[in-house]
Amino acid sequence: MVSTPALIGLDWGSTSLRAWLIASDGTVLEERKADKGASTLSGHEAFAAAFDDVSGAWRAAHAGVPVLACGMVGSAHGWLDVPYARCPAGSDALAAGLRRPDGGQDNGPYIVPGVLFDDTSLPPDVMRGEETQVVGALHLHDTLRASSCVVMPGTHSKWAQICAGRIVRFATHMTGELYAVLRQHSVLGRLMPDDVPVDPDAFVQGVDAARDHGELGLPHQMFAARSLGVTGRLPHEMLADYLSGLLIGHELRAGLQWRAMAGLGAQPLALVGAPDLCARYQVALHRFQRPADLVLDNTAPAGLLALAHAAGLLPLET
Amino acid sequence: MVSTPALIGLDWGSTSLRAWLIASDGTVLEERKADKGASTLSGHEAFAAAFDDVSGAWRAAHAGVPVLACGMVGSAHGWLDVPYARCPAGSDALAAGLRRPDGGQDNGPYIVPGVLFDDTSLPPDVMRGEETQVVGALHLHDTLRASSCVVMPGTHSKWAQICAGRIVRFATHMTGELYAVLRQHSVLGRLMPDDVPVDPDAFVQGVDAARDHGELGLPHQMFAARSLGVTGRLPHEMLADYLSGLLIGHELRAGLQWRAMAGLGAQPLALVGAPDLCARYQVALHRFQRPADLVLDNTAPAGLLALAHAAGLLPLET
Known part of the structure; x- marks a missing residue:
């Protein structure tokens, strides 16, 4: 049986745009990427044009298939400022918060709301x-539903309690x-050469420094990525991975x-995210003697599909 | 009695160069500044030219007066790589570590070694x-000599135990x-407007967040400088001072x-340093219920004078 497309899904972040043609069983049939991040676009026309570029052909070929988008496209500086769902937020609340940009496009995307935690x-x-990654992870792994912690490493890592x-x-x-800046x-x-291979030992040294001496403070400990180099204790090729380990170690210590x-x-x-990055986090979690129980690649397509179902945009699963 | 110059002193850092004509009682008779930081110069000729620019007239007018310089001018990327003195280091060790660049200039500066702490x-x-600021502070305030903590706020703040x-x-x-980057x-x-007045309330809120919830981790807490703005909880004009308070608060918490x-x-x-910055630190220290006992402006001239004495470059104090 050839899978027919059930949903067009978009993960439309600040700096990138990924689109998937998704079958009813969650299989990704096709993928497209564009460097049309929400932070690079301004105004309805620019978003509509990027949307057509990345998904117009699919929408023409599969009329009636719903389109869902998540990410910064729904922020105040995105296509449409979609109000946050408030914690506690599950797929029902997220589905109820879907909003479409005005503009008369029959196939404009439903945009998933972000989530606000307000203690x-x-x-x-x-x-x-x-939030869409979380929905996908829970959809794929029922063991996470009752009580779990979903960690999504990245530019802005998120730790979510479920x-x-x-x-x-x-x-x-x-x-x-923080690492990038x-x-x-x-x-x-200045001491870190470009294009050197990953150094697992230096990474682990940084993680351990955060684990064992984190109370000395990150603004202090990060200076070691200079002083270890200046004094010749660590080869300059190792300093970037030391800093990476230190920063991830501080995240784990606090998280x-x-x-x-x-x-x-x-x-x-x-752990949910890009495999390379999740692997680094898993190494670091082992140093804290608390490895992740599950490591999942991108769960956004599964999350978008689950939200489309929850919103009644797709036939009930049979 | 008109004070006669006893010493020409230079604080020659990465980004700036300050020079003083100093009397035997420590009075600064004249001051000059130049944007000839060590990181902007390369090679003996460039340093020698900057040295002549800032102090040549004084040296010509006051032949025989010794010249001392401290700061990054003595680093591997400075004029001369002066080996560090190792902790525990006092003025005798620092005086013994003075080095002059080669090049035949009769009046080339003696460069004060930096200090290495190697646990x-x-x-x-x-x-x-x-280290020269510390020597100056101890010279000016004998109460600091036996046992004290000297905190020097700045781009790279230093906490020194004496x-x-x-x-x-x-x-x-x-x-x-960290604040600057x-x-x-x-x-x-992105949310922080330029040229807004200092907001003491926002600063204190940031300090208190570090004091009360610092265990949540700086990489997490700094995101509040965005989320508080995005959600309208803090006016955008207050976000920069909130971040400043948070960072200084984390330094104090750890220090x-x-x-x-x-x-x-x-x-x-x-506290030793620029008055505006020391005032911020003193406000923050009050929030930790541990105000500084002394707040001192630039003590480098006093330190350079004390080191010149310790090195035997000046007549014994009478």
Whole structure:
């Protein structure tokens, strides 16, 4: 049996746009990518044009197939400012929050709302896009539904606590962006040569420094990525991976404690994201003696499909 | 009595060069500044030319007056790579480590060595220039000599523990540089308007967030400088000071704990540096209920004078 397309799904982030033609069983039939991130576009016409570029041919060939998009496309600086769903938020609330941009396009995308965590005693936290990864992970792995922690490494890593199928709270860690700006724009980057192979030993040294001496503070510990080089203790080729390990180690140190504070240290832990990055996080989690129970590649297509079902845009699963 | 110049002193850092004509009692008779930081120069000729620009007239007018320079001018990428003095380091060791660049200039500067802290269980730490600030602070305030903590806020803040007149250990915090790169190059800066007045309330909110919830981790907490703005909880004009408070708060949280771990929490605490910045740190220290006992402006001239004496380059004080 040849799978017929059931859904066109878009993960439309700040810097990139990925689109999938998805079968009713979740199989990705085709994939397209474009460097038309939401932060590079401004105004309805620009978004509509990028949307046509990436999905126009599919929409023409598969009339009537619904289109869902998640990510920064739904932010104040995106195509349409879609109000956040508030924690606790599950697929029903997210489906109820879908919004389409005005403009008369019959096949304009339904945009998934982001999620707002608003604790009275702490600053609020926000996500756009990762909620769909969570929905996909729970759809694919029922063991995560009752109680779990889903960690999505990236430019802005998200740690989401799941209870009864809903995101009950979450925390953003700017680990990836911090690494990028320190590498490219701080004194630390000056000693780091480009294009050197990954050094697993240096990475582990950085993770361990965060684990064992993190109380000395990240603004202090990151200076070691210079002082170790200046004093010849670490070859310059190893400094970037040391810094990467240190930053990821600080994320894990804080994230695992955040999880333990909620009394949920024994619940399953899942890593969701790009395989290379998840592998680094899994190495680091092993150093904390708390490896992830599941490591999943991109779950956005599964999440978009589940949300299309929850919104009644697709026939009931049979 | 008109003071006669006893010393020409230079604080020659990465990005700037300050020079003073100093009397035997430590009075600064004249000051000159140049944007000839060590990181902007390369090679003996460039340093020698900048040196002549800033101090040539003084040297011609006051033949025989010694010249001392401290800072990154003594680094591997400076005029002369002057070997570090190792902790514990006091003015005798620093004076013994003075080196002059080759090149036949009779009046070339003696360059003060930086200091290396090399604990076997931690990455090494390094300073160049701040050791002279410490020497000056101890020279001006005898109460700091026996046991104290000297904090020098800046691009790379230094916390130095003093025992019996020597730097026994120290820690660098990249607080100022971290603020600059996050403001200029990260997503956090995008919401922050330029040229807004300082907001003391926002600063204190950031300090308190670090003090009360720092265990959530800086890579997480810094995201609040975005999420508070995106959700309208904090006006965009306040976000930069919130971030500044958060970063300084994390430095204090770690620094005060580092101090307490050494069992030295009761020793005097001195802030040394630019008055505006020291004032911010003092506000933050008050939030930690540990205000500085002394707040000192630039102590480099006093330090250079003390080192010239220790090196026997000046007549004994009478």
